[in-house]
Amino acid sequence: MGLPQELARGLEDAIVFRDLAPGARLVEEEIATRFAISRSPVREAIRILEARGLVLREPRRGSRVTELSRNDLDEVYACRIELEGLAAAAAAGARSPVDRECLDERIEWLAAAREHGDDREFLRASMALSRAIHEASHNRTLIRLLSTLEPQAMRYRFLAYARAAELMDASIEGNRAVAAAIHAGDGDIASAATKRMIGHAWSIIGLVVDDEEAVEPAA
Amino acid sequence: MGLPQELARGLEDAIVFRDLAPGARLVEEEIATRFAISRSPVREAIRILEARGLVLREPRRGSRVTELSRNDLDEVYACRIELEGLAAAAAAGARSPVDRECLDERIEWLAAAREHGDDREFLRASMALSRAIHEASHNRTLIRLLSTLEPQAMRYRFLAYARAAELMDASIEGNRAVAAAIHAGDGDIASAATKRMIGHAWSIIGLVVDDEEAVEPAA
């Protein structure tokens, strides 16, 4: 993979897992020296993050990690619920044996991470599973859109896992239902199951974020 | 606006209106010298176009304008129909007086362009109207997603206008219905009207693209 993409992945991880807090500044030269590269690939990486809504770039004033908020959560999830539903339906329509295997594999990975009680691992498995469904849709445009939407959604999920661990169980169960519908080739059910699962998560995460904002109103 | 964004706008126009044909190469230095700037902003501009699906960048091999195809059309419109529906519903929910004026204004512009018989002007007005609806949703995440999806859709619409002018009349009528629902504050009707309009366009454009592919199978 290219250097900017690789760097973007690393920074994205840091943002999703809160190693880089909301509001943190991203100074090009600083990052460049830290990774012993020049500003050129760093600039490219930051632009990738901007396209994903993870950082906000103000002209001549630099970039900072975007804040999380109830309003932003609602925006992201309103889009996500539609696009993920679309992906599940398409995956059910264009199902292929290899995708099927891949899906089951990743659900097991998800369950294993839950057993282990590792939040980060669970989120990683969850991202991998999502991507597998996206790929199974064989809709490259949809994949492109989702790849610019998912990372921000992951930030909220990670936030919520710490406060509402039952969300993980709901996620496993929901995904099992989605996978079953995809395997059965029923797009409508796959879409409905996906929307139900995401809508449920949305409401739970919303409570967590509301709490967060009540505690820290100065954000 | 920044230089890269301005340049991207210009190149985007050229691609949408077919001044840059599908498959055309975009050589960084060539563009740079043509506009009397350096490669740095050109590279950024090309990345913007890539994020919008207008150009395909292959590592170390350069960028070329993406091809249009029936398959790609279906991908784009499957996403578009959902996201535009969402935008219309949100706009209906969060309607404000200023948005209302703006909407009506742009529909009149659309009708005027149709009277004039100017394809390009009609498409420009159409883009402006779409953006107005997007903005009226007050959902910045949705706006971001749509801004990376619309340009590709515009390419197909421009293609179809030349062969199926009645599409423009249907667009005016459809948009009037959508605007009425938004003004009435009825999200469900706004969404349904939008999806009906886009679905209709989808089927007509599909025929045009099928024809195109039958004529030129070597693409």
Added chain:
DNA sequence: TGATAGTATATTGTATACAATCGACTGTCG
């Protein structure tokens, strides 16, 4: 003392220089 102009510094935006790689051409050898 408070406001303001001026300056200094930090950081981004743009231009240029250098390195690496891909594709095409060509010449040689089997």
Added chain:
DNA sequence: CGACAGTCGATTGTATACAATATACTATCA
């Protein structure tokens, strides 16, 4: 005659140098 290695040109990827601008600090004046 065909296949293949080597070289050359074109183009992208990365690094560095320079220019422009925003912010913070300081000194001066009302």
